[in-house]
Amino acid sequence: MARRKPGEGQTALITGASAGIGVDLAECFAKDGYDLILTARSQGPLDEVAARLKATYGVNTHTIAQDLGAFGGGSAVAAAIAAKGLNVDVVVNNAGYGHAGALTSSDLPTQLGMIDLNVRALVELTYLYWDRMLANKRGGVLNVASTAAFQPGPLMANYYASKAYVLSFSEAMWEEARDTGVNVSCLCPGPTKSKFRERAGTDKTKLARDGAPVMSSAPVARAGYEAWKRNRRVIVTGGRNAFQAGMVKYLPRETLLKIVRNIQSPQ
Numbered sequence: 529m530a531r532r533k534p535g536e537g538q539t540a541l542i543t544g545a546s547a548g549i550g551v552d553l554a555e556c557f558a559k560d561g562y563d564l565i566l567t568a569r570s571q572g573p574l575d576e577v578a579a580r581l582k583a584t585y586g587v588n589t590h591t592i593a594q595d596l597g598a599f600g601g602g603s604a605v606a607a608a609i610a611a612k613g614l615n616v617d618v619v620v621n622n623a624g625y626g627h628a629g630a631l632t633s634s635d636l637p638t639q640l641g642m643i644d645l646n647v648r649a650l651v652e653l654t655y656l657y658w659d660r661m662l663a664n665k666r667g668g669v670l671n672v673a674s675t676a677a678f679q680p681g682p683l684m685a686n687y688y689a690s691k692a693y694v695l696s697f698s699e700a701m702w703e704e705a706r707d708t709g710v711n712v713s714c715l716c717p718g719p720t721k722s723k724f725r726e727r728a729g730t731d732k733t734k735l736a737r738d739g740a741p742v743m744s745s746a747p748v749a750r751a752g753y754e755a756w757k758r759n760r761r762v763i764v765t766g767g768r769n770a771f772q773a774g775m776v777k778y779l780p781r782e783t784l785l786k787i788v789r790n791i792q793s794p795q
């Protein structure tokens with residue numbers, strides 16, 4: 529008899545699953561037998577990812593096109609899931625975007641939308657499925673923050689702050705879930721190949737010019753997934769990123785602010 533895969537009979541909801549890290553996260557869950565609910569705004573790419581993973585791993589896949597930055601976007605996704613008669617065991621809050629530059633270098637909706645997507649939708653989806661996870665004593669939440677979460681980010685202030693929120697929230701929920709059977713992890717990638725950098729403009733900063741290594745999205749996702757399976761509280765991808773994130777607490781705050789301002793400056 530074939531051995532049961534760890535995710536069989538469970539469903540993972542993955543946000544931002546039409547591109548980048550989210551696609552690779554979806555693949556990690558599918559490989560372990562989880563059925564998938566994939567969401568993002570773009571229906572076409574979602575359908576392509578869903579069809580490929582279903583064909584490769586034989587899992588059930590569903591797609592929901594929704595702007596999670598819209599007010600109530602998380603609840604709209606949950607309503608669509610309920611209407612399909614599905615349940616969610618694992619929430620992977622991956623969708624997010626950033627904007628490099630001074631606060632007023634983009635319009636207000638771009639700045640506030642970052643909070644709506646990176647923070648508000650993440651809390652909303654966690655809230656909606658949390659009690660069910662606790663009652664079932666299984667599943668959990670994998671939140672995608674960033675190495676930006678470990679310090680304030682002059683010239684990308686709102687994005688760094690949004691990711692600091694994600695890290696803080698995730699660690700607190702990890703503690704709340706202690707001994708419940710529910711896993712909570714916060715994945716903190718450094719620069720990663722995806723559409724993010726172009727959209728955010730981080731490919732034009734001194735950090736990008738000075739050769740900060742850019743990881744592929746597949747190993748980033750795998751590291752996050754493996755960490756989540758072991759209920760690791762926080763995972764920073766890449767040795768250099770982990771070292772830098774660990775050093776932050778030893779630097780005087782004003783020195784740190786100057787360093788970050790410098791690396792976030794345009795080339």
Ligand SMILES: NC(=O)c1ccc[n+]([C@@H]2O[C@H](COP(=O)([O-])OP(=O)(O)OC[C@H]3O[C@@H](n4cnc5c(N)ncnc54)[C@H](OP(=O)(O)O)[C@@H]3O)[C@@H](O)[C@H]2O)c1
Binds near residue numbers: 550622623721725
């Ligand atoms: N790449 C990096 O260097 C890096 C570093 C650290 C952390 N991260 C974090 O990693 C996560 C994934 O980013 P990525 O690098 O994979 O970027 P990406 O390639 O731009 O993918 C972002 C995903 O989020 C979805 N998304 C964007 N806006 C959305 C909205 N309003 N509603 C619903 N879905 C939306 C996108 O799909 P649609 O456009 O179809 O909606 C896409 O599926 C983000 O939280 C990001 O902050 C990335």
